[in-house]
Amino acid sequence: MTSIKQAATVSHSPGGPSGSESEVHLGVGKRLASIHQRYTGGRRALVEALMRAGRPLTVTEIVDVCPALPPSTAYRNLAVLEQATVARRVQLSGEFARYELSEELTRHHHHLVCVDCGSVVDVTAPARLEADVAATAKEVAAAAGFRLESHRLDLIGHCQTCA
Numbered sequence: 798m799t800s801i802k803q804a805a806t807v808s809h810s811p812g813g814p815s816g817s818e819s820e821v822h823l824g825v826g827k828r829l830a831s832i833h834q835r836y837t838g839g840r841r842a843l844v845e846a847l848m849r850a851g852r853p854l855t856v857t858e859i860v861d862v863c864p865a866l867p868p869s870t871a872y873r874n875l876a877v878l879e880q881a882t883v884a885r886r887v888q889l890s891g892e893f894a895r896y897e898l899s900e901e902l903t904r905h906h907h908h909l910v911c912v913d914c915g916s917v918v919d920v921t922a923p924a925r926l927e928a929d930v931a932a933t934a935k936e937v938a939a940a941a942g943f944r945l946e947s948h949r950l951d952l953i954g955h956c957q958t959c960a
Contacts, residue, residue, distance in 0.1 A: 821848060824902050828881040839866055840874050844883065852917045853887040853895030907950040913959035
């Protein structure tokens with residue numbers, strides 16, 4: 798029997814695109830068009846930065862990767878990408894918001910969050926654990942009369958460097 802520790806995988810791409818990079822860009826273009834927005838060069842740069850990151854990024858980190866984008870432009874474009882369900886905001890422990898591509902464009906994953914340095918790493922849970930979490934979340938939501946759409950699991954602790 799494989800242990801959870803052995804079966805969990807760390808993602809080195811942002812939730813690991815479920816299709817090719819060109820399929821992700823095609824999906825982004827369609828989502829933006831559905832809200833009457835264009836897939837501009839700045840938005841493409843943001844999407845590519847999020848695809849390559851392997852973890853949720855702050856706006857400061859995005860601007861470091863895309864220096865041609867001023868922070869104000871990055872914020873405006875991220876708001877449009879959120880509206881189009883291309884990107885999602887990940888708020889962790891009262892720090893600055895981080896952004897990643899939506900799971901519909903990548904794949905379902907969770908986060909390891911370091912309380913010391915603030916690092917965030919994407920991880921994929923083993924299928925057995927994911928099924929248990931999904932079933933439990935559905936059960937808890939139903940008992941509260943809540944319509945569940947998805948779940949997110951953030952594991953909070955100390956990264957290897959800080960431990």
